[in-house]
Amino acid sequence: MSDVEVWVEKYRPRSLDEIADQEEIVRRLKEFVRTKSLPHLLFAGPPGTGKTTAALALAHDLYGDHWRDNTLELNASDERGIDVIRSRIKDYARTLPIGDVPFKLVILDEADNMTGDAQQALRRTMELFSKNTRFILIANYVSKIIEPIQSRCAVFRFQPLPKGAAIERLKWIASQEGVDVSEEALDVIWEEAQGDLRKAINTLQAASAIKRNVTAEVVYEALGKIRPREVEEMIQSALKGDLVGAREKLRALLYNYGLSGIDIVRFIHREIFSVRKTVRLDTATLAELVSLVAEANYRIVEGSDDEIQLMALLSKLALLAQRQPPGGK
Ligand SMILES: Nc1ncnc2c1ncn2[C@@H]1O[C@H](COP(=O)(O)OP(=O)(O)OP(=O)(O)O)[C@@H](O)[C@H]1O
Numbered sequence: 001m002s003d004v005e006v007w008v009e010k011y012r013p014r015s016l017d018e019i020a021d022q023e024e025i026v027r028r029l030k031e032f033v034r035t036k037s038l039p040h041l042l043f044a045g046p047p048g049t050g051k052t053t054a055a056l057a058l059a060h061d062l063y064g065d066h067w068r069d070n071t072l073e074l075n076a077s078d079e080r081g082i083d084v085i086r087s088r089i090k091d092y093a094r095t096l097p098i099g100d101v102p103f104k105l106v107i108l109d110e111a112d113n114m115t116g117d118a119q120q121a122l123r124r125t126m127e128l129f130s131k132n133t134r135f136i137l138i139a140n141y142v143s144k145i146i147e148p149i150q151s152r153c154a155v156f157r158f159q160p161l162p163k164g165a166a167i168e169r170l171k172w173i174a175s176q177e178g179v180d181v182s183e184e185a186l187d188v189i190w191e192e193a194q195g196d197l198r199k200a201i202n203t204l205q206a207a208s209a210i211k212r213n214v215t216a217e218v219v220y221e222a223l224g225k226i227r228p229r230e231v232e233e234m235i236q237s238a239l240k241g242d243l244v245g246a247r248e249k250l251r252a253l254l255y256n257y258g259l260s261g262i263d264i265v266r267f268i269h270r271e272i273f274s275v276r277k278t279v280r281l282d283t284a285t286l287a288e289l290v291s292l293v294a295e296a297n298y299r300i301v302e303g304s305d306d307e308i309q310l311m312a313l314l315s316k317l318a319l320l321a322q323r324q325p326p327g328g329k
Pocket residue numbers: 007008009011012013018019020021022045046047048049050051052053054139140161169197198201
C-alpha cells in the first residue's frame with residue numbers, strides 16, 4: 001500500500017474555498033481569516049464530515065506557506081495522558097508565531113476521549129497559553145466536553161454532507177482518477193457510508209482497485225459484503241415457490257461465501273421493495289414482510305441459527321407471493 005496514495009488525503013481540501021457544502025461554517029471561518037483573530041474553537045459532529053479538514057484548511061488560509069510551523073496537531077487518544085499534551089503545548093507555545101498572525105494553533109483531535117480530569121487540566125492549559133495560542137478542539141459529541149471548556153469556545157456543529165454534495169464530490173474524485181462509476185454504485189457507496197465521507201471515499205478507492213469500471217457489484221465486493229445477484233436469485237426462487245432451490249442458494253451464501261445472516265437479512269430488507277417490480281405485492285403483504293424481516297433480524301442478533309431463521313423467512317416469502325392475485329409480471 002506504501003506507493004498507493006490514499007485518496008482521502010490526496011483529495012482533502014487544502015483551503016476553505018475547496019470545502020464542499022458546509023457553507024455557514026466556511027463563511028464564519030473565513031471571517032476569522034479576514035480579521036486574523038480567533039476565539040478557541042470546538043468542532044463537533046459525526047466522523048468524516050470535514051472537522052479535521054476544516055481545521056487544517058483554516059490553518060492553511062491563516063498562515064499561508066507557514067501554516068505547518070504555526071500549527072501543532074495532537075490526538076487526545078494517542079498522546080498518553082494530559083501531562084504529555086501539556087508539555088508538548090508548552091514547548092510549542094514558547095516560540096513566537098511566524099508571520100503576521102499573533103497566535104499559533106493547537107488542533108486537538110478526539111478531545112471527547114479525554115477524561116473529565118484531563119479536560120479540567122486542558123482547560124487550565126488553554127488559559128495559561130491563550131495569549132499566543134488558539135485551540136481547535138475536535139469531538140464527535142459536544143456533550144462529552146466539560147461545560148467550562150464549551151463556554152470558552154465558539155462551537156461549530158458539523159452535519160453529514162447532503163447526499164447530492166457527497167455524490168458530486170465522489171464523481172469528481174472518480175473523474176480525476178479516470179475511474180468509471182455507475183449511479184447505482186454511488187448510491188450503494190453512499191448508503192453504506194451513512195454520511196461519513198471518509199468511508200465513502202475509501203470505499204470508492206477500494207472498489208476501483210478491483211475494477212476501473214465500478215458497478216454496484218464491485219462496491220459490494222470491495223466491502224466484502226454481499227453478492228447481490230446471488231441474493232436476488234435466492235429471493236426469486238422463493239417467490240416462485242421453489243424452496244429447495246432457495247435453500248441451496250442460501251446455503252451457498254452462508255457456507256461457501258461466508259456471508260453473515262445479518263448481511264443477508266439486511267439485503268433482503270432492501271430487496272423486498274424492488275421485488276415489487278417482478279411480483280405484485282399489495283401494501284398489506286409488503287408490511288407483513290417487513291415485519292417478518294425485522295423479526296428474523298432480531299432473532300439472529302439474539303443468537304438464533306442463521307440458516308433456520310433465513311429459511312423460515314424465505315418460506316414465508318413464498319407463501320405470501322402465492323397469496324397474491326395473479327397479474328404480476
Ligand atoms: N466538506 C468536505 N468537502 C470535501 N471533502 C471532504 C469534506 N468533508 C470531508 N471530506 C473528505 O473526507 C475526508 C475525511 O474528513 P475529515 O478527516 O475532515 O473528517 P472528520 O470530520 O475530522 O472525521 P473524524 O471525526 O473521523 O476525524 C477528508 O480527507 C476529505 O477527503
